[in-house]
Amino acid sequence: MRSEKEKMLAGDYYDAGDETLVKEREHARELIYDFNNARPKEIEKKARILRELINAKGTFHIEPPFYCDYGYNIEIGDNFYANFGCVVLDVNRVIIGDNVLMAPNVQIYTATHPTNPKERLTGKEFAKTITIGDNVWIGGGAIICPGVTIGSNTTIAAGSVVTKNIPDNVIAAGNPCKVIRRLQR
Template identity: 70%
Template structure:
């Protein structure tokens, strides 16, 4: 039995992002977020309907345009989710976002990764690692979440942070690389 490139992608092993199925699925998502990004702010119901076709939600949520992602179907958001302007989620792997999560402008969530070795990188292969964000989290503007990180519950991430390692529950963390400042 042959394993599909999509299955490889979701397992976090090297996969070919140029695979025909994956290219079609990315194009589908891009058409949806293009439509979303070009709606009027007053078209709230239309925006919500487009996003519900793109991402999985468990309840009330709001995402400001512009918004960008790779596939959409790998993103799961909990109740009372809010993403401010220019949110980017490269969801080549699962992105699970808990309840009561707020993303400030320009937050970037990257599950996609590339080999460090130049020969492997030039082969066109990629890999991915999932990202999880707990409940009651606020992520400050311009923050980048790197592949594979987990952010605990009741966490505040300071603006401009680059999160390269897991962040435990009940802390304020910030910086590049992101470090715990104090407990809450």
């Protein structure tokens, strides 16, 4: 029989109240608290906390405040930057490539719930992986919805709500986010 964590990571319905998952979220919240409340000059302390929390493959910088559910489902490539107020609901994997920049208040949501009210009232929830390619810039206040892939060399305009996949080499904007221009290569 699969654990609730295995179900969660497979994108199946799972119980978020599972004891193991609750403990893992509490651990992440303790680390996030320490990170968000570190003094500005405590650069090494903040980096150490983030390295314990997330999977980083290279250099990165995240401005506080930062929030996530588990942390261990976040994979970031080299040369990553997230400005103030980034929220990553990493109930499933969030895979971020190299050279990705996020403006303030970017929100990344893998978590979702059934749209049928009767199913939703049972407490069921599930999550879908989000993938962001290399050389991506995500503008301030953008929301990335569950299951979305954003292609490499792409810019997502400020305030966009990304509900569907966005290809490589484009500028996309709006609610819902749509391609507004293809980039010359």
